[in-house]
Amino acid sequence: MRVNSIRLEGIEHTKRSVVEPLVRPILESQNLGDVLSESREACHRISRLGVFRTVGVTLDTADPGLYGLVDDEAVDVVLNVTEAPRFYARTGADFSNYDTTTNITTRISNVLGGGEVLEANASYAVQPGIALNEPSTSFNNNETGSYFQLLLSKPILPKPVFQRPNHVDPDARAEFAAYSTNRNMSLHQSHEEETKGLSARYKTADIFRGTHELAYDVAWRRVHSLAQSASWSVRQDAGHTLKSAISHTYAKDHRDDPMLPTTGSYIRTREELAGLGGDVKFMKGEAEGQWVRSLGNGFIFTTSARGGLVVPFTGHRMRINDRFTLGGPNTVRGFRQSGIGPMDKKDAIGGDAYWAAGLSLFTPLPYLRDKPIKGHVFLNGGSLAQVNTATPPAETARIVFATPSVSAGLGLAVRFSILRLELNYCLPVTATRSDVLKPGFQFGIGVAYL
CATH class of the missing domain: 3.10.20.310 (membrane protein fhac)
Structure with a gap:
């Protein structure tokens, strides 16, 4: 036929x-x-x-x-x-123990009839201000953060004359975005960070081989509104920087549910090269993975790991807004947000290398076996350190892996359609002198967890 x-x-x-x-x-x-x-x-x-x-x-x-x-x-x-309808709009609010965010998204699909998507996103976060210079932490005012992005996305399809049968990728898209953010970092870094930038991305996807994203991003950044108690590490990085970088991101997700999976595996890697202009020059690599296995009768075992390394070019130094941070309800629980690693006074100044790993056992709850809620028992840990490029690799590895910060605990995990909520009782087991602990109950909300 x-x-x-x-x-x-x-x-x-x-x-x-x-x-x-x-x-x-x-x-x-x-x-x-x-x-x-x-x-x-x-x-x-x-x-x-x-x-x-x-x-x-x-x-x-x-x-x-x-x-x-x-x-x-x-x-x-x-x-x-x-x-499908060409116009879409959504408003909402997200709540956590670190901020309250209201957001709005508007989208016009098929703008010119070529599968294009024109999307605008805006969000406004209100965070409880913390008086860092007081003997005891007190909430005295409101700090804010904002985000805006205008995105144009278009599918990249081959012309019929160049097309190979069965080799058409409808997920290949080109994206162009302009964005502006203002992040309030006063909870752990005594400053705010403003960013305005442009980006261009090429994305392709395959359910078997994974997804790739190649991106170029140029951004003007400003560290400003320093607190009176800001440390010297924050003060020396205050002001303006221009970052021009290319990056590649690869991800393969075979989990049956990204929020609260019961089986499957996930891997993601990202490489970034900054220095194609501007005054920020470094190489950065990061990887993470997760393996999930069902034990039967509603019990689920999950193991996760992630790590990263950033190296500045010769003659340049890493700035506070380009380093890694670690700790908090979505990474190593039982510690303050960004509470693991080097500190200067009360400021988390980040690190050049880190690793983190976690084991979780999700259990069914009586009378709630058919509901998206599980008991949660966990053990996680990690380490974050600043490294010197002149240090031998063996010594660098010893610095990063010798003194991990570890915590354990139990609690509840609840799956919603677009995020996961956790309420855990956390007990730090080991910590370094600079770590900021958060024992007791800790509330987390997000998409990715360790």
């Missing part, structure tokens, strides 16, 4: 040039099995464009055509689609 023609019904705004590369492989079918298989794959590719609400396929008798000739072995493939 061969395919006589492909018809698309229900398209109003989408251009033919966008859909045609995704359905053209159907024409290569040689028998009924090929027709059904290729049609199903074409529907899947069209759905991944994100501009159609429903996609269906039917087979029809071949159209006789201009000369009234009918081939008994030919069939017409009819794809029935319903375009």
Whole structure:
């Protein structure tokens, strides 16, 4: 059986040039099995464009055509689609023990009929101000942070003449963004950081080989609004910097649920090179992984690990806003946010190398086995240190791994549609002299956890 023609019904705004590369492989079918298989794959590719609400396929008798000739072995493939609404808006609020954030997202899909997405995101965070110069921590005012991004995204599809059958990637997209942020770091670094930048990204995805993102980012940054008690480490990095960097991110996620998985594995790596202009020059690498296994009867065992290293170019030093930080309810629990590693007075000044690992056992709860809530028993630890490029690698490894900060505890983990909430009772087991402990109950909310 061969395919006589492909018809698309229900398209109003989408251009033919966008859909045609995704359905053209159907024409290569040689028998009924090929027709059904290729049609199903074409529907899947069209759905991944994100501009159609429903996609269906039917087979029809071949159209006789201009000369009234009918081939008994030919069939017409009819794809029935319903375009999704082009305008979308959402508002919401997120709450944690570190801030309260209100946000709004607006999106216009299929702007020019080519699968483009124009999206604007804005958020405003209110954090309880902390009087760092008082003998005991007291909440006396409100500190704020804000974020804004304007993003244009467009699928990158091959022209039909250059297309190879079965090699069309509907997830390949080019993105261009302009953003502005103002982050309040006063809870652990006695300053605020303002960033304004432009970025360009190329993304591609494959459910078996993983996703890749190649990006170029240029950003003007300013460390400002220093507290009176700010340390010298913060003060020497105050002011303006210009960062120009390229980066590559690879991720492969085979977990059945990214929020509270029951089985599967996850790996992510990121490499960054800063110094293509500007006054910030370094190389940075970071990796993380997770392995999840179901033990049966609602018990789930999870092991996670992550680590990173950043090295400045010769003649340059690392700044406080380019170093790693560690500690808090989403990483090594039982410690203050960014409470592990080097400190200057009460400021977490970050490190050049770190590692962290965790073991978690999620247990079913009586009468709640069918609910997205689990008991949680954990053991996690890690270390963060500043390293000297002149130090031998063996000595650097000893510095980073010799004195880990470790904690254990138990609590509850609750899965929501877009995030996970944890309430744990934490007990620090080992710590360094500079660590800031947070024993007792700790509340966390987010997407990624150790």
